Amino acid sequence: MVPTAKPADPKTPVDAASAWDDLDPGLLSNQLVAWFQGARRDLPWRHELSAYRVWLSEVMLQQTQVSRVVGYFERFVARFPTVQDLAAADEDEVLSLWSGLGYYSRGRNLHKAAKAVVANHGGVFPTTAEALRTLPGVGEYTAAAVASFAGQQRVAVVDGNVVRVLSRLLNEDRAVQLPETKASLARSATILVDAAADAALHNEAMMELGALVCTPRRVDCAGCPWRTACLARSAGTVSARPVKLKARARTHLRLACIVVDVGGLVYLERRGSTGLFGGLGEPITAAMGDGDDVEAVWHTLCVERGISPPLRFTSPIVVERTLTHRELRFEVTMVQSSSAPSPPSAPSPQIGVADAGVFDDDALLTIGLSSAVRAVLAAARSPRLL
DNA sequence: AAGACGGGGCC
DNA sequence: GGCCCAGTCTT
Structure with missing residues (x-):
């Protein structure tokens, strides 16, 4: 009222x-x-x-x-x-x-x-x-x-x-x-x-x-x-003044991330419409536990999407972003694939893939991306997005 | 009533 | 690099 x-x-x-x-x-x-x-x-x-x-x-x-x-x-x-x-x-x-x-x-x-x-x-x-x-x-x-x-x-x-x-x-x-x-x-x-x-x-x-x-x-x-x-x-x-109550502490989140290149196009999935970065595009991304081995998670993510993991992954590019109540740490690798990945049939609850596709640099500018994902893509392949 | 939800500017 | 800022919706 x-x-x-x-x-x-x-x-x-x-x-x-x-x-x-x-x-x-x-x-x-x-x-x-x-x-x-x-x-x-x-x-x-x-x-x-x-x-x-x-x-x-x-x-x-x-x-x-x-x-x-x-x-x-x-x-x-x-x-x-x-x-x-x-x-x-x-x-x-x-x-x-x-x-x-x-x-x-x-x-x-x-x-x-x-x-x-x-x-x-x-x-x-x-x-x-x-x-x-x-x-x-x-x-x-x-x-x-x-x-x-x-x-x-x-x-x-x-x-x-x-x-x-x-x-x-x-x-x-x-x-x-x-x-x-x-x-x-x-x-x-x-x-x-x-x-x-x-x-x-x-x-x-x-x-x-x-x-x-x-x-x-x-x-x-x-x-x-x-x-x-x-x-x-x-x-x-x-x-x-004003008197404020104490703010909550920040939590850390490790994210395994794969930027897939399909003949010069980048593969993105869409996050579910609710929650963090809802409805926005992102490369293959999954939350990890503190002790998880990022290469093992990358491997699983590739297999889930029907693309063959490389014999050896490129070593992680680390991109960190601080939000108000979270610290995001993306551990990113790049993978070349001759065919477009297919979104997993049982999307992980953290991600909730709604649809997906491949994009060139111009098309990237026509969909919603968080600043964090722009930084990841810029670090991985396309400085234009910075 | 409490927590989730981005990002940038200031010191 | 830590600290601070600021509405709506959900649970």
Whole structure:
């Protein structure tokens, strides 16, 4: 549920309310928006606030920095000017344009949502938070953002920037991951947006403040429109906010990998549509245990696919990539084969091969590949992919 | 309520 | 090279 201006819930704790006894939300919003008028960045998705473009940019911006998104956004709107264009595309093309952006379920859900808008909304992109929330890949934050920026609904938009800004303004000392803290901060966001003259402008300004001034590090308190009101600033706790719970440890994953060359073409399989790198292409890949002998695993993988293992494998090329919670270690060999491998009839559960094929270098650019696989292919055969 | 899910930039 | 950042969906 997006926070709304409903009467106070009787179960609402008093914590957030008490902090607001000494703060004036109308004044704060005016100060914030005045600052924003001078600081607003010119970003491509701000040129035309259609629901389609706002939605596309917000999905790309989930868990992703603005600087990463700009180029991807430009390529998407150039190729898919309307939601109908996106809905009519092949998933492969969508994923190939998404390649490198990460969190690939976003790309698959983007395509599904476009199809749903065409099928269920007559191709007219919804602009109410309630209708947006039913689209795949659109959660609380994205629904509120599109409803506010493109639909002019008075809803609070709460992303990580807003959480950081509010946790400092209010000097929140509880961990921001806790449901109670999130709810409390959302109530504060609603108090502010309800007092704003222009809710959309206020919401945009909140996020811009978090992106440009109230940043995770190197905070620019001197340039902040809220420097006199900020409770963390007066308490000297700015750099200690927001409070976060300890992150989980990273796990290691060893992967046996074979790049098969079939007369100059590279053989790729498609991963199953769920889980890590879902729906993307990859060379023959299998998870290994710590003590496994990579040559033995390579041998098995060849036999499973009906190609003859070489008498002697080329020694492993090691490609390592670090993800947020995993360290991937690909141990790669190259094999020449006169015939295309056939995907195993009983795919290993780690991989879940859906289909497969051989590709030349140009065709490689038309399917979705993770950055990790691009690095593997570049190391094995084709520097063009770097 | 907790875990899975990428990738890059900053220090 | 370690640390930090940031929404949605699934279980």
